[in-house]
Amino acid sequence: MNEQVTVVVADGHTLVRYGLSELVDAEPDIEVVGSTGLGREAVGIVAAVRPDVLVLDVVLPDTDGLQVASELRSRYADLGIVLLASNDQDEVMFEALASGVSAFVTRAAPTDEVLAAIRHAAVAPSSFTATGLAGAMERRELAANQHFLSRREAEVLALLGEGLSVRAIAARLCVSLSTAKTYVARLYEKLGASNRAQAIMAAMERDLLAAKR
Numbered sequence: 286m287n288e289q290v291t292v293v294v295a296d297g298h299t300l301v302r303y304g305l306s307e308l309v310d311a312e313p314d315i316e317v318v319g320s321t322g323l324g325r326e327a328v329g330i331v332a333a334v335r336p337d338v339l340v341l342d343v344v345l346p347d348t349d350g351l352q353v354a355s356e357l358r359s360r361y362a363d364l365g366i367v368l369l370a371s372n373d374q375d376e377v378m379f380e381a382l383a384s385g386v387s388a389f390v391t392r393a394a395p396t397d398e399v400l401a402a403i404r405h406a407a408v409a410p411s412s413f414t415a416t417g418l419a420g421a422m423e424r425r426e427l428a429a430n431q432h433f434l435s436r437r438e439a440e441v442l443a444l445l446g447e448g449l450s451v452r453a454i455a456a457r458l459c460v461s462l463s464t465a466k467t468y469v470a471r472l473y474e475k476l477g478a479s480n481r482a483q484a485i486m487a488a489m490e491r492d493l494l495a496a497k498r
Contacts, residue, residue, distance in 0.1 A: 294317060319336065323346060476488060
């Protein structure tokens, strides 16, 4: 990489594109060497000028920004890619990560954050960074845990956590003892447990008890 970071800006919004270009050009160590409002043109410009970083809108008039990012990543391992999104959407962030994007920022991000993302992408194109990544990972894990058990299994887990016996659980849920035993057996199987203590420990490690109470 050259001492000065070269950047191509691809954004379908004219004002945003010019604003980004002015922001970048105001920095002594960063220079805009191309700009476009179309994704396919961005691919051509990158091929022609080989910039250090492409700042790419997630939604472009002619194509999907994530597809452009994935295509360029497969061609240029050393290209830094900064993806711009309208808001902080967890799924878009994870798609950006899977597409080989170097940094994910929102349009509402402070200018310092945008510039930091560009500089990060220039020196570590294969390393993903995003301000809200830790929170998004926590939300994804919580959602996965919440769907890990059925509603009835979650109820049984909560009652086991309260110390109720299987017979007491059957009475509380108004089901037969056999049915309650089946729920407990399924719960143990999902948690990889062979007894109540192991099940409770496994549930605590997954934050399942906290999520269901």
